Amino acid sequence: MGGRRMDRFAVASALREMGRLLEARGDSPFRVRAYERGARAVEGVADLGALVAQDRLREVPGLGPVLAGLVAELHRTGRSERLERLRAQMPPGILELSLVPGMTRKRIAALHQALGIRGLQDLKEACEAGRVRTVKGFGPRTEEKILAGIASLDTREERVLLYHALREAEGLLGHLREGPGVTRADAAGALRRREETVTEIALLAAAGDPAAVVEHFVRFPLLATVLERDLDHCAARLSDGLRVELTVTPPAAYEARLLRLTGSPAHLQKLDAIAGTRGLAFDEAGLHRAGAHRPLAVKTEADVYRRLGLPWIPPEVRENEGEVEAARAGDAFSDLVTEADVRGLVHCHTVYSDGKHTVLQMARAAEAMGMQYITITDHSPTAHYAGGLKLDRLKRQWDEIAQAQEQVKVRLLRGTESDILADGALDYPDAVLEQMDIVIASIHNRFRMSSEQMTRRLVTAMRHPLFKVWGHAQGRYVLTRPPFECDMDAVLDAVASSRAAVEVNGDPHRLDMVPQWIREARKRGVRFVISTDAHSTAQLRNVSFGVAMARRGWVRKGEVLNAQPLDAFRRAVRPGAAA
Numbered sequence: 001m002g003g004r005r006m007d008r009f010a011v012a013s014a015l016r017e018m019g020r021l022l023e024a025r026g027d028s029p030f031r032v033r034a035y036e037r038g039a040r041a042v043e044g045v046a047d048l049g050a051l052v053a054q055d056r057l058r059e060v061p062g063l064g065p066v067l068a069g070l071v072a073e074l075h076r077t078g079r080s081e082r083l084e085r086l087r088a089q090m091p092p093g094i095l096e097l098s099l100v101p102g103m104t105r106k107r108i109a110a111l112h113q114a115l116g117i118r119g120l121q122d123l124k125e126a127c128e129a130g131r132v133r134t135v136k137g138f139g140p141r142t143e144e145k146i147l148a149g150i151a152s153l154d155t156r157e158e159r160v161l162l163y164h165a166l167r168e169a170e171g172l173l174g175h176l177r178e179g180p181g182v183t184r185a186d187a188a189g190a191l192r193r194r195e196e197t198v199t200e201i202a203l204l205a206a207a208g209d210p211a212a213v214v215e216h217f218v219r220f221p222l223l224a225t226v227l228e229r230d231l232d233h234c235a236a237r238l239s240d241g242l243r244v245e246l247t248v249t250p251p252a253a254y255e256a257r258l259l260r261l262t263g264s265p266a267h268l269q270k271l272d273a274i275a276g277t278r279g280l281a282f283d284e285a286g287l288h289r290a291g292a293h294r295p296l297a298v299k300t301e302a303d304v305y306r307r308l309g310l311p312w313i314p315p316e317v318r319e320n321e322g323e324v325e326a327a328r329a330g331d332a333f334s335d336l337v338t339e340a341d342v343r344g345l346v347h348c349h350t351v352y353s354d355g356k357h358t359v360l361q362m363a364r365a366a367e368a369m370g371m372q373y374i375t376i377t378d379h380s381p382t383a384h385y386a387g388g389l390k391l392d393r394l395k396r397q398w399d400e401i402a403q404a405q406e407q408v409k410v411r412l413l414r415g416t417e418s419d420i421l422a423d424g425a426l427d428y429p430d431a432v433l434e435q436m437d438i439v440i441a442s443i444h445n446r447f448r449m450s451s452e453q454m455t456r457r458l459v460t461a462m463r464h465p466l467f468k469v470w471g472h473a474q475g476r477y478v479l480t481r482p483p484f485e486c487d488m489d490a491v492l493d494a495v496a497s498s499r500a501a502v503e504v505n506g507d508p509h510r511l512d513m514v515p516q517w518i519r520e521a522r523k524r525g526v527r528f529v530i531s532t533d534a535h536s537t538a539q540l541r542n543v544s545f546g547v548a549m550a551r552r553g554w555v556r557k558g559e560v561l562n563a564q565p566l567d568a569f570r571r572a573v574r575p576g577a578a579a
């Protein structure tokens with residue numbers, strides 16, 4: 001007898017475990033991501049049993065032959081030999097321990113051997129007792145870092161990615177807007193501020209009869225449980241575990257309420273303080289004169305800000321990171337980059353490396369989005385696991401780009417996503433790079449070098465005399481892999497003084513570089529490219545997430561190279577142009 005059959009969710013979590021084990025082992029991120037993609041694909045399958053029985057798993061997008069074999073084995077037998085082998089190769093507790101920033105497989109093995117550490121609890125106790133510093137290679141500072149890392153994990157589990165929450169919110173809002181007498185409905189909270197991850201979806205609706213709207217809302221088919229409910233408010237959990245909180249308000253109070261529910265708390269605190277100095281109070285009930293009960297009439301969020309002596313501040317920058325002071329000093333944030341400003345799609349993969357669609361298919365999709373240009377940037381030879389192009393195939397791709405160009409109006413630009421090698425060199429000879437329209441330079445391997453080595457590697461790459469864009473700068477995956485360690489100030493200084501720009505990557509798992517560092521780059525006058533990192537035509541839409549991150553980093557239209565028309569963009573990024 002084999003083990004118990006696994007349903008699709010159990011199979012998906014086994015695939016995720018394998019992906020994470022491979023990652024901890026140091027396998028390529030592409031391979032690791034294939035397991036995550038496979039897990040999501042299996043979760044979306046309606047009848048896994050039938051597909052296995054009819055041997056049709058290969059038809060599921062996202063399942064290659066290896067993964068399809070694994071899924072069938074897991075479903076039929078409840079186990080996988082490969083998974084068991086992987087588990088046996090690793091020190092105990094590696095998965096939870098490797099969630100702690102800086103805990104490499106080597107370090108985990110060393111701590112297991114010296115102190116018998118088998119999990120987070122062990123590690124925490126050993127750090128607190130000062131035992132970790134007794135192990136070779138660890139010190140009191142490492143202990144402190146580890147403890148801080150463990151503390152940051154506590155809130156991690158309930159978070160979901162922005163794109164996931166946005167998709168759920170769309171469905172919920174669609175339902176809500178059909179509710180009785182609903183005149184408006186919006187997402188508020190961290191989602192409206194476009195934070196990379198959220199813990200809940202906050203929704204606001206306007207209607208004359210709030211109770212009827214709550215009654216309508218709880219009938220949404222994907223609500224798993226209603227947690228709390230009263231006449232104008234309801235908290236619930238979706239079937240995927242995400243928390244939703246609905247507030248319904250009379251239409252007249254809608255905009256003041258939207259501002260309150262959007263936050264952030266620190267931004268609102270600042271507004272409250274300003275209201276106080278003007279003899280006003282701003283709270284849940286709206287904006288009113290201190291002591292008076294009846295709120296002042298405000299039609300829009302901008303009315304509230306105006307009464308506080310401020311221009312309207314876009315939700316993405318409401319973090320109390322200096323935006324109120326900037327607004328007071330006359331910055332209305334009216335030139336923050338928008339999706340409509342983007343003229344070209346940058347950083348796109350095709351079937352030549354690990355993309356799903358051809359050059360022509362990608363071009364047609366970009367054209368349908370109204371774009372002026374698209375850059376084709378497949379991987380370079382060192383990324384062999386992602387089908388990186390050697391010179392002969394690169395030449396063939398250039399021919400294909402020329403042929404595709406005859407069939408579309410959108411301008412095709414040829415480029416590469418070149419690996420930054422361990423010593424900071426790029427992956428093609430300069431003579432080849434000079435023939436490209438654009439060079440994106442990214443790190444795809446050797447993430448765990450020391451901070452000094454990584455800094456040297458990046459500074460060397462940024463100082464390379466050909467113009468390049470620093471791709472997915474910090475190498476993070478939101479929620480699963482923290483940015484690699486390097487001296488960001490030093491690298492950004494090198495970008496600022498060299499022929500380089502920084503990418504804001506729109507892949508919803510990357511959203512890299514992080515907004516705090518985008519702001520630091522801006523202070524140095526660095527220019528940006530907002531990219532898609534698309535591996536399919538559908539992913540060209542990633543550009544909207546890139547724009548959201550750029551806005552959170554206070555990026556202005558004039559600072560974005562691909563917000564410029566074709567000729568200006570080409571001149572700005574051309575690798576061969578004189579320095």
Ligand SMILES: [Zn+2]
Nearest residue numbers: 417442471472
């Ligand atoms: Zn990449």
Ligand SMILES: [Zn+2]
Nearest residue numbers: 347349417533
């Ligand atoms: Zn890429």
